[in-house]
Amino acid sequence: xxxxxxxxxxxxxxxxxxxxxxxxxxxxxxxxxxxxxxxxxxxxxxxxxxxxxxxxxxxxxxxxxxxxxxxxxxxxxxxxxxxxxxxxxxxxxxxxxxxxxxxxxxxxxxxxxxxxxxxxxxxxxxxxxxxxxxxxxxxxxxxxxxxxxxxxxxxxxxxxxxxxxxxxxxxxxxxxxxxxxxxxxxxxxxxxxxxxxxxxxxxxxxxxxxxxxxxxxxxxxxxxxxxxxxxxxxxxxxxxxxxxxxxxxxxxxxxxxxxxxxxxxxxxxxxxxxxxxxxxxxxxxxxxxxxxxxxxxxxxxxxxxxxxxxxxxxxxxxxxxxxxxxxxxxxxxxxxxxxxxxxxxxxxxxxxxxxxxxxxxxxxxxxxxxxxxxxxxxxxxxxxxxxxxxxxxxxxxxxxxxxxxxxxxxxxxxxxxxxxxxxxxxxx
Numbered sequence: 173x174x175x176x177x178x179x180x181x182x183x184x185x186x187x188x189x190x191x192x193x194x195x196x197x198x199x200x201x202x203x204x205x206x207x208x209x210x211x212x213x214x215x216x217x218x219x220x221x222x223x224x225x226x227x228x229x230x231x232x233x234x235x236x237x238x239x240x241x242x243x244x245x246x247x248x249x250x251x252x253x254x255x256x257x258x259x260x261x262x263x264x265x266x267x268x269x270x271x272x273x274x275x276x277x278x279x280x281x282x283x284x285x286x287x288x289x290x291x292x293x294x295x296x297x298x299x300x301x302x303x304x305x306x307x308x309x310x311x312x313x314x315x316x317x318x319x320x321x322x323x324x325x326x327x328x329x330x331x332x333x334x335x336x337x338x339x340x341x342x343x344x345x346x347x348x349x350x351x352x353x354x355x356x357x358x359x360x361x362x363x364x365x366x367x368x369x370x371x372x373x374x375x376x377x378x379x380x381x382x383x384x385x386x387x388x389x390x391x392x393x394x395x396x397x398x399x400x401x402x403x404x405x406x407x408x409x410x411x412x413x414x415x416x417x418x419x420x421x422x423x424x425x426x427x428x429x430x431x432x433x434x435x436x437x438x439x440x441x442x443x444x445x446x447x448x449x450x451x452x453x454x455x456x457x458x459x460x461x462x463x464x465x466x467x468x469x470x471x472x473x474x475x476x477x478x479x480x481x482x483x484x485x486x487x488x489x490x491x492x493x494x495x496x497x498x499x500x501x502x503x504x505x506x507x508x509x510x511x512x513x514x515x516x517x518x519x520x521x522x523x524x525x526x527x528x529x530x531x532x533x534x535x536x537x538x539x540x541x542x543x544x545x546x547x548x549x550x551x552x553x554x555x556x557x558x559x560x561x562x563x564x565x566x567x568x569x570x571x572x573x574x575x576x577x578x579x580x581x582x583x584x585x586x587x588x589x590x591x592x593x594x595x596x597x598x599x600x
Contacts, residue, residue: 215412215589215599219317222393228309232302239302243295246288251453254280261463270466277459277476286448294441301434304427311427314598320390322586327386329578331379337571338372344567345369348560361560368564411585412592412600414525422514426596432510436503443496450489455480514594521587521594528580528587535573535580542566542573 223229257277264270345365352362422429457478464471549566552558589599 215318215321218321218390218393219314219599222317223310223313225394226309226313228306232306235302235305239295239299242298243292246292246295251281251283251287254278257457257459271464273461273463275459275461275476277457279455279457281453281455284448284451284453287445287453290441290445290448294438294445297434297437297441301431301438304431304434307427308431310598311593311596315593317393318586318589318593318599320386320393322582322589324383324386324390325582325585326579327379327383329582330575331376331383333571333575333578334372334376334379336574338369338376340567340571341365341369341372344563356556357560364560364564412589414588414591422511422518423596426514428596429507429511429514432503432507436500436507439496439500439503443493443500446489446493446496450485450493452482452486454482518591518594521591525584525587525591528584532577532580532584535577539570539573539577542570546570 255278257275257279259275261273261275262271345362345368348357348362348365351357352359424430424433457476457480459476459478461474461476462471546566546569549558549563553560553563592599
């Protein structure tokens with residue numbers, strides 16, 4: 173008895189241990205979504221990583237399976253799966269005497285004229301709708317990722333310029349301090365230089381806070397980029413390539429437009445299908461019967477072939493058809509309004525790109541002129557030919573020009589990114 177009890181227990185333990193080891197191995201080999209190196213973050217890498225975390229991306233395979241099942245349903249030979257019919261009849265329940273009859277049959281609903289073709293068309297339209305919904309979800313996510321990305325780039329640039337401004341203010345304050353001790357400048361000049369340093373420190377602290385806020389907003393998409401250790405290069409923000417700004421019409425491949433078109437097509441095919449489903453489906457039945465009239469007789473067999481045809485229209489089907497036609501009209505109208513809205517957004521984005529590029533060019537010329545002026549004023553100040561207020565004003569003008577130039581360059585790149593968004597393009 174002990175041996176009989178021990179062997180099943182030992183076998184169960186071995187099986188449980190095997191399942192545990194297999195589960196651990198499968199978990200160890202399970203694929204994980206790779207997280208890019210913070211130093212290698214780009215707008216495209218951020219978007220790809222953010223999309224993998226979205227609920228739409230997780231549910232997309234199941235939605236495709238559902239759409240494929242709908243398409244396959246329209247390829248059946250019958251409108252609905254066949255039904256098996258079983259029935260027996262006797263005049264003496266509970267006894268083997270008297271009349272007995274057993275019937276086995278199969279009933280299959282038939283397609284109405286035109287119903288199968290329109291069901292197939294509706295299945296294809298629903299498949300296209302699932303695909304367009306995914307692209308539209310990616311496009312909507314791209315708008316949010318782009319906004320967070322360029323806010324972070326603006327914050328990085330502002331912090332880098334604030335650090336440069338603080339470094340320059342400290343060097344200038346040290347120079348003023350030496351010249352005050354040598355008797356070349358007044359005490360008020362030294363105090364004013366220290367005030368400029370304090371102002372630069374406050375600006376740096378404010379820029380650091382803005383960068384942390386922008387970084388927190390960026391981390392909502394799964395990115396944790398490091399803080400900028402120093403001044404970023406002019407193209408460190410990796411601008412997207414300029415799209416065709418001369419395009420005057422929204423392309424048909426635009427995700428929002430494609431989604432609206434798919435919804436309108438589904439509504440149109442739904443209305444067409446409802447137009448032929450005004451009555452119930454006819455039903456074809458085949459049955460085999462085996463029976464006898466009384467005890468002692470031989471069983472007789474027969475085959476029954478039947479066709480059931482419903483007569484008259486269904487009031488509920490008419491209501492369904494009217495509702496489907498109303499939905500189709502609504503989706504068609506919504507498609508037209510969406511096309512007009514996207515065209516207006518495209519024209520506005522093109523205007524913003526032109527204005528941002530012109531502003532960036534003007535800011536570059538202004539910064540070059542102010543920087544050249546600062547060089548002359550600084551040389552004159554060191555030779556004693558210019559006073560401290562003039563030197564300080566030139567320094568502040570140069571810092572302001574650099575901030576405007578950096579902001580204008582990023583705004584120009586962000587405007588190009590917004591133009592690509594208006595054209596329905598994903599980040600590159």
